[in-house]
Amino acid sequence: MKKYGLQIRAPSQKKQPTLRPPPSIFDEDEDVDVEKEISRQASKTKSHKETEEQLKKALEEDPSAFAYDEVIDDIKQKAIVPKLQDRQDRKPRYVQHLMKKAEQRQKEHEIVYERKLAKEREKDDDLFSGKDKFITGAYKRKLEEQKKWLAEERLRELREERDDVTKKTDLSDFYFNMEKNVALGARGIEEKEEQRKAKKLEEEIRKEEKKADSPAEEVLLPESQDVGSSRKRSMEPQEEEEEKDASEKKIGSDVVPEEKDSSTKEEAKEAPKETTTIQHKKSEDAIAAARERFLARKKAKVEE
Incomplete structure (x- = not known):
């Protein structure tokens, strides 16, 4: 049954603590405690041995298995290095362009100043016309650099004019x-x-290789013609002399032109030798010239 209305809570009764009975003199509690301690120590030693064996196996497999501090340091170092590299690699965007523009303006000012000095010197040329002028090597180098820079600037301006979009008329x-x-x-x-x-x-x-191989044949052809013509020419005086000899024999002369025959034979022998030597020299010269031309063209193409 539920009660409605004011309900007074009943006071809670406190439980009295249970007192342990005093140990008796003839009780065997001490023996039981000693046995428990011995078993506990045995289990501890066993667990220690097992853990030591596991540690040895782990170290044999991986010597750095328990190097926790070193691993953590490596992880931290790997996380720090990219940040440092980012800081080092980050360069200002516009400072380099500003420095280039400053150098360009400085060179322009130097050129203007040099032109101003040159105009002033032209006024005093009449006073120092007959005297020597000494220029240092550093000043010469400076003038050469200025000329080079002016040429580069001129080329750059021409490129800008060529690539100017406003001056294009078609696509x-x-x-x-x-x-x-x-x-x-x-x-x-x-x-x-x-x-x-x-x-x-x-x-x-x-x-070019074919041309280098062919000049010998090209040179030999005209020389072969020359050899034939020279042989014909060498044979002509022989025939004339033979005709003369025959006519003299017919006339009845007793004189035999032995000296002429011997001289013509020697000339006929020497003529082909001379032609062959000339032919060989010409062929070698032609081959060497063709090789030189081939190497020069090859070198020029490689440089391009």
Whole structure:
């Protein structure tokens, strides 16, 4: 039954603590405690041995298995190094451009100052016209650097004028630059052009090699004609002399032109020898000249 209304809570009764009975003199509690302690120590030693064996096995497998501090240091170092590299690699964006512009302005001021000094010297040329002028090596180098810089600036200005978009009248340059665009396969075009150039070089080298081998034949042809003509020429005086001898014999002369025959024979023997030596020299000169031309062309193509 539930009661409604004011309910007074009954006071809680405190439990009295239970007192342990005093140990008796003849009780065997001490023996039981000693046995428990012995068993506890035995289990401890056993567990220690097992842990030592496990440690030995782990160290045999991996000597750095328990190097926790070193591993943590390595992890921290790996996390710190990229941050340091980022700090080192980060360079200012605009300082380099500002420094280049400052150098450019300084060079322009130096050139203007040198021109001003040159104009002042021109006024005093009449006073020091007959005297020697001494220029140091450093000043010469400075003037050469200024000339070089002016030439580079002139080229840069010409490039800017050429690439100026406001001066373009048609889309020819736009389509020309489309071929250089990497997104549209410009790399493949460059590779094809390189291959085509390499093939051209190989063909030209083969042609030059053929030309280097052919000059000997080309030179021999006219010389062979010369040899034939020289032989004919050497044979003509022999025939004339034979005709003379025959006519003299017919006339009845007793004189035999032995000296003439011997001289003509010697000339006929010497003529082919001279032609062969000249022919050999000409062929060697032609081959050497062809090789020199081939090497010069090859060197020029490699430098390009």
